[in-house]
Amino acid sequence: MSPDQPAAARPLTPLDFQLVLLRRMADHQPDLVEDARHELGVSIAEMRESNRRWQAMVRSPRSRGAARRYRSVLGAPEAVVRRKIGDLECEALLWPVPLWPGLRFEVLTAPGGAVWNEWLVRAPGAPGPVLRTADDLVPWSCTVDEVARAFAPVRPMEGTAPTRWRLAFTPPGGGPHIADFTWGLLQQVQLPDT
Known part of the structure; x- marks a missing residue:
C-alpha cells in the first residue's frame, strides 16, 4: 500500500475496506487479524489509517448514502x-x-x-461449514445466518458496538451459549454470565 499519492489524498480501495473489517475484528481475534494483515502485506499503521479514513468518510456531513x-x-x-x-x-x-x-x-x-x-x-453456491455442536463454531468459519439456521431457535441480542451482532442459542445436548459476530462473521462463542 505505497502508491505515489499520500494516503489521505487517494480514494479508498477494496484493500482499505478489508482493513476496516479487520480493524473491528481485532478486538476479538487479534491473532487472526495479525495473520490476515501479514497476508495482505500491510502494517498496523496502514490498517489504522484505512480505518481512520473510512470513519471520516462515514461521519462526513457531505457523506454519500x-x-x-x-x-x-x-x-x-x-x-x-x-x-x-x-x-x-x-x-x-x-x-x-x-x-x-x-x-x-x-x-x-x-x-x-x-x-x-x-x-x-x-457466497452463493459456496459450501458452508457443518454446524452440529458448539465445538463446530470456530472463529471466522461461519456467518450469523448459518449459526441461526443451525441452532434454531436463536435469540438475537444487541451487539457490543456498531457492526457487531450477538445470538443466544442452546446447542443440542448443551447449555445456553452466546455467539459474537463482527460484520456478520463469527468471532467467539461464550457461556452467558451467571
Whole structure:
C-alpha cells in the first residue's frame, strides 16, 4: 500500500475496506487479524489509517448514502439480487472479499435505497461449514445466518458496538451459549454470565 499519492489524498480501495473489517475484528481475534494483515502485506499503521479514513468518510456531513459509499470504495457489485422480506421487496448488493473467498460483503437496501443491513454472508453456491455442536463454531468459519439456521431457535441480542451482532442459542445436548459476530462473521462463542 505505497502508491505515489499520500494516503489521505487517494480514494479508498477494496484493500482499505478489508482493513476496516479487520480493524473491528481485532478486538476479538487479534491473532487472526495479525495473520490476515501479514497476508495482505500491510502494517498496523496502514490498517489504522484505512480505518481512520473510512470513519471520516462515514461521519462526513457531505457523506454519500451508505450504498453509494460502498460502490465508491468497492466498485460495481458482483451481483444484485432481489429479495422479498414480508411484503417488502429489497435488493442485496454483493461484493467479493479476497480474504474470505467463500464469503461476500452484502448490503441490503430498502426500496428507495436506504441501507437496512451490511455484513458478510456466504457466497452463493459456496459450501458452508457443518454446524452440529458448539465445538463446530470456530472463529471466522461461519456467518450469523448459518449459526441461526443451525441452532434454531436463536435469540438475537444487541451487539457490543456498531457492526457487531450477538445470538443466544442452546446447542443440542448443551447449555445456553452466546455467539459474537463482527460484520456478520463469527468471532467467539461464550457461556452467558451467571
